[in-house]
Amino acid sequence: MYVAVKGGERAIQSAHELLAEMRRGDPEVPELTLEQIQNQMGLAVDRVMNEGSLFDAELAALAIKQAQGDMIEAIFLLRAYRTTLPRHGTSEPIETKDMRVLRRVSAVFKDVPGGQLLGPTYDYTHRLLDFTLAAQGEAPTEDPSSDLSSHAFETEVSPDPEQMARVLEILERDTLVETPKGPDVPSRDLTREPLDYPVDRATRLQALARGDEGYLLALAYSTQRGYGRTHPFAGEIRSGVVSVSMPFEELGYALPVGELLITECEMINQFQGSADVPPTFTRGYGLQVGLSERKAMSMALVDRSLRADEFEEEIESPAQDEEFVLSHCDNVEAWGFVSHLKLPHYVDFQSELELIRKLRDARETQDAS
Amino acid sequence: MDKPILTAREVTRAYTPDQGCLGVSLDVWPGEVLGIVGESGSGKSTLLRLLSGQESADSGSILFLDRAGTPIELTETPESALRYLGRTEFGIIHQNPRDGLRLRISAGGNIGERLMGVGNRHYGDIRAIAESWLTEVEIDPARIDGKPLHFSGGMQQRLQIARNLVTNPRLVFMDEPTGGLDVSVQAKLLDTLKRLVHDLGIAVIIVTHDMGVARLLADRLLVMKQGRVIESGLTDQVLDDPHAAYTQQLVASILQVN
Amino acid sequence: MQAELTGYNFAYLDEQTKRMIRRGLLKAVAVPGLQVPFGGREMPLPYGWGTGGIQVTASVIGSDDVLKVIDQGADDTTNAVSIRHFFARTAGVETTEVTEEASLIQTRHRIPESPLSEGQILIYQVPIPEPLRFIEPRETETRKMHALTEYGVMHVKLYEDIAQFGQISTAYAYPVLVNGRYVMDPSPIPKFDNPKMHQSPALQLFGAGREKRLYAVPPYTDVISLDFEDHPFEIQSWDEDCALCGATDSFLDEVIINDAGERMFVCSDTHYCRQNRDASDG
Numbered sequence: 001m002y003v004a005v006k007g008g009e010r011a012i013q014s015a016h017e018l019l020a021e022m023r024r025g026d027p028e029v030p031e032l033t034l035e036q037i038q039n040q041m042g043l044a045v046d047r048v049m050n051e052g053s054l055f056d057a058e059l060a061a062l063a064i065k066q067a068q069g070d071m072i073e074a075i076f077l078l079r080a081y082r083t084t085l086p087r088h089g090t091s092e093p094i095e096t097k098d099m100r101v102l103r104r105v106s107a108v109f110k111d112v113p114g115g116q117l118l119g120p121t122y123d124y125t126h127r128l129l130d131f132t133l134a135a136q137g138e139a140p141t142e143d144p145s146s147d148l149s150s151h152a153f154e155t156e157v158s159p160d161p162e163q164m165a166r167v168l169e170i171l172e173r174d175t176l177v178e179t180p181k182g183p184d185v186p187s188r189d190l191t192r193e194p195l196d197y198p199v200d201r202a203t204r205l206q207a208l209a210r211g212d213e214g215y216l217l218a219l220a221y222s223t224q225r226g227y228g229r230t231h232p233f234a235g236e237i238r239s240g241v242v243s244v245s246m247p248f249e250e251l252g253y254a255l256p257v258g259e260l261l262i263t264e265c266e267m268i269n270q271f272q273g274s275a276d277v278p279p280t281f282t283r284g285y286g287l288q289v290g291l292s293e294r295k296a297m298s299m300a301l302v303d304r305s306l307r308a309d310e311f312e313e314e315i316e317s318p319a320q321d322e323e324f325v326l327s328h329c330d331n332v333e334a335w336g337f338v339s340h341l342k343l344p345h346y347v348d349f350q351s352e353l354e355l356i357r358k359l360r361d362a363r364e365t366q367d368a369s
Numbered sequence: 370m371d372k373p374i375l376t377a378r379e380v381t382r383a384y385t386p387d388q389g390c391l392g393v394s395l396d397v398w399p400g401e402v403l404g405i406v407g408e409s410g411s412g413k414s415t416l417l418r419l420l421s422g423q424e425s426a427d428s429g430s431i432l433f434l435d436r437a438g439t440p441i442e443l444t445e446t447p448e449s450a451l452r453y454l455g456r457t458e459f460g461i462i463h464q465n466p467r468d469g470l471r472l473r474i475s476a477g478g479n480i481g482e483r484l485m486g487v488g489n490r491h492y493g494d495i496r497a498i499a500e501s502w503l504t505e506v507e508i509d510p511a512r513i514d515g516k517p518l519h520f521s522g523g524m525q526q527r528l529q530i531a532r533n534l535v536t537n538p539r540l541v542f543m544d545e546p547t548g549g550l551d552v553s554v555q556a557k558l559l560d561t562l563k564r565l566v567h568d569l570g571i572a573v574i575i576v577t578h579d580m581g582v583a584r585l586l587a588d589r590l591l592v593m594k595q596g597r598v599i600e601s602g603l604t605d606q607v608l609d610d611p612h613a614a615y616t617q618q619l620v621a622s623i624l625q626v627n
Numbered sequence: 628m629q630a631e632l633t634g635y636n637f638a639y640l641d642e643q644t645k646r647m648i649r650r651g652l653l654k655a656v657a658v659p660g661l662q663v664p665f666g667g668r669e670m671p672l673p674y675g676w677g678t679g680g681i682q683v684t685a686s687v688i689g690s691d692d693v694l695k696v697i698d699q700g701a702d703d704t705t706n707a708v709s710i711r712h713f714f715a716r717t718a719g720v721e722t723t724e725v726t727e728e729a730s731l732i733q734t735r736h737r738i739p740e741s742p743l744s745e746g747q748i749l750i751y752q753v754p755i756p757e758p759l760r761f762i763e764p765r766e767t768e769t770r771k772m773h774a775l776t777e778y779g780v781m782h783v784k785l786y787e788d789i790a791q792f793g794q795i796s797t798a799y800a801y802p803v804l805v806n807g808r809y810v811m812d813p814s815p816i817p818k819f820d821n822p823k824m825h826q827s828p829a830l831q832l833f834g835a836g837r838e839k840r841l842y843a844v845p846p847y848t849d850v851i852s853l854d855f856e857d858h859p860f861e862i863q864s865w866d867e868d869c870a871l872c873g874a875t876d877s878f879l880d881e882v883i884i885n886d887a888g889e890r891m892f893v894c895s896d897t898h899y900c901r902q903n904r905d906a907s908d909g
Binding site for chain 1: 472516518
């Protein structure tokens with residue numbers, strides 16, 4: 001006997017119970033603590049904070065735990081929490097020149113004032129599975145890159161905690177690279193106001209900053225392969241701690257309220273110019289919290305390709321198309337809409353069924369006559 | 370020359386039994402302009418694509434006589450040789466100039482491409498030739514470094530013509546070359562085309578649904594209906610004394626507009 | 628130097644893979660400048676960091692080879708150190724910084740200043756093997772263009788440079804015509820190095836890991852940089868000499884020495900620079 005599906009409530013409850021069980025896994029295995037996630041899966045935490053647009057490592061760790069490591073689910077959880085928080089105001093712009101630098105590399109000059117500082121990076125590790133980690137061992141005593149430290153230009157760096165000039169700033173002085181323009185309009189909060197195309201660069205960067213890492217990476221890659229080429233050079237990538245200040249109206253000045261670990265990427269791109277205008281390098285910008293270097297670089301590449309209109313370049317590739325890029329960069333929106341296909345569409349499908357049958361009948365009648 | 374430059378026999382490419390191009394035979398003589406007219410869907414653009422090697426026929430023969438007088442059977446020619454012919458012996462003017470131009474390359478670069486493709490390696494010469502061709506198609510030579518992206522539709526079409534004619538092709542295919550342009554722009558462009566075709570003595574196959582264009586440019590006309598040629602003859606003959614009812618309708622529709 | 632890595636084959640790749648790559652290389656040598664597809668493997672270094680070059684090196688290296696690895700001309704840049712270290716660990720071969728002593732030189736973005744000799748192999752890391760890529764992004768179309776020698780568009784690019792800037796504004800990865808047949812991307816070496824490829828006594832092999840292509844220039848092959856008769860190919864030159872060794876004939880890197888933006892110029896080829904300094908000291 002056929003019984004139409006009802007009792008959704010019970011089904012949902014059971015699903016949640018199963019999910020909780022699955023999330024916890026084998027109870028014999030100790031439960032993950034948020035400290036463990038924050039400490040040992042820091043890059044996952046960074047990603048969730050960036051795309052969740054909430055800079056709270058502990059909550060991000062909780063989201064990761066609750067989502068069983070599903071990053072988009074974790075980002076979703078964090079966003080859903082963020083939206084309930086009150087807004088107290090807007091901080092002063094951070095000054096990355098004053099960063100306490102953890103890592104700083106420039107690919108355009110062999111050496112720069114302040115030096116190249118490799119910092120903690122997977123870049124020069126050989127991707128060989130380390131079975132000592134599997135054996136619950138401590139960090140390997142034989143660091144595959146240990147002999148790198150003998151190379152002079154890496155050890156002698158002791159970054160001046162006061163200031164380290166940005167590489168592009170030095171090039172700006174010679175007017176070889178464009179000087180960035182500040183926003184014409186006060187920055188808006190994308191999470192409070194909808195996007196209104198065309199958008200200014202600051203808003204665009206805001207959208208990219210919370211955009212999906214994989215999506216931006218693929219778009220950035222496409223520009224390198226010729227779909228909207230921008231001839232990029234990694235002018236400077238720096239990671240470190242900056243101070244965040246809030247203006248206090250009652251005091252009439254700003255006070256530091258905390259510190260952020262951030263990663264900044266400035267790309268130097270193909271020059272513009274004509275017979276009349278001297279050629280000048282253009283630039284792309286990426287900024288993320290934590291050590292999210294992949295995302296910061298992708299963001300900088302996509303930022304530059306989205307400036308095609310500004311430089312009167314022909315817009316012919318996906319990465320140059322502002323509406324295409326920004327309308328699809330939010331993974332919570334994207335997964336929401338893709339996943340909604342799982343919802344019942346009985347009624348819509350029924351209408352289609354009815355129509356297709358009618359069309360086929362009409363055709364059969366015609367063929368018969 | 371006493372032989373046709375292009376001889377097509379029973380050329381067929383059927384999309385459905387009465388659509389496409391069905392058993393068309395024609396001759397094109399050196400220096401003549403052959404017009405192919407018919408309403409949309411009559412198969413005239415398909416025929417043009419078959420004759421110019423942009424699409425391959427199901428059956429039939431298309432024989433082309435090259436500069437050296439060697440007959441080349443286009444239906445059996447590999448793509449490499451077809452593309453070479455496309456650069457040296459043929460010209461193709463698309464209805465939409467965007468299909469025939471590199472929009473982000475300067476006007477000079479667009480004209481120069483074919484020259485460089487056949488081995489010209491002198492920048493100054495290429496530029497001088499490009500300038501003279503701009504003058505020839507009545508574009509201000511000062512626009513030589515401008516990108517066709519920023520040109521008007523009429524200018525784009527003129528540039529496409531210059532880009533094709535710069536290597537002295539012997540047979541030019543045109544698909545509605547004045548389609549999509551304002552009437553006044555059309556008239557000027559037709560004047561230019563007529564002058565160039567006459568001065569250079571190139572053979573042209575032009576597809577158009579516009580009898581005015583056909584009358585102005587074509588020496589002879591083929592009328593197509595449902596994939597077949599139903600009438601042919603000298604342009605004046607066909608237009609002034611159309612035999613088939615279909616042709617009479619085509620002619621009448623234009624007379625009303627004029 | 629660390630102990631050799633155990634549990635992996637000599638030079639990391641298995642012998643079947645090496646054989647496959649060597650077959651590709653043979654074809655590449657037989658048809659100079661032709662891009663030969665090959666079954667590129669996942670390597671323990673990221674794509675874009677030299678996986679093509681590493682696979683080529685791994686396929687041709689033997690235990691008696693002496694390996695030099697440079698990046699931007701320098702033996703001491705991090706990526707060069709890393710790759711040299713990789714082969715020291717996986718193949719246990721002798722390594723060197725002396726150009727003349729090396730039987731294999733893997734390079735990214737430079738050709739050494741010291742002339743190469745017969746018997747040496749120069750292995751280039753290639754990011755984008757297709758010289759037509761930025762004119763035509765589609766592989767299906769560029770393959771046809773190579774097959775039919777349709778290289779007009781390549782000169783259109785150079786024409787546009789001159790029209791816009793008054794000169795050819797391609798400074799690196801400057802396209803070349805190999806053996807009068809194939810237009811080839813020389814990898815992003817500065818155009819300064821292009822003339823060194825022409826009629827070189829050394830074998831030049833190119834590996835693109837991400838794009839899975841091999842190509843080659845056999846010894847004593849014509850390699851001509853594309854240009855116009857009235858705008859001939861020219862290499863970079865500097866007003867300065869190397870601040871360290873005084874060389875006047877080498878490619879110079881610019882180094883910013885302070886926040887005020889003061890610069891100095893030094894040889895990009897670190898071995899060449901040291902050799903010059905040693906010679907003048909002695």
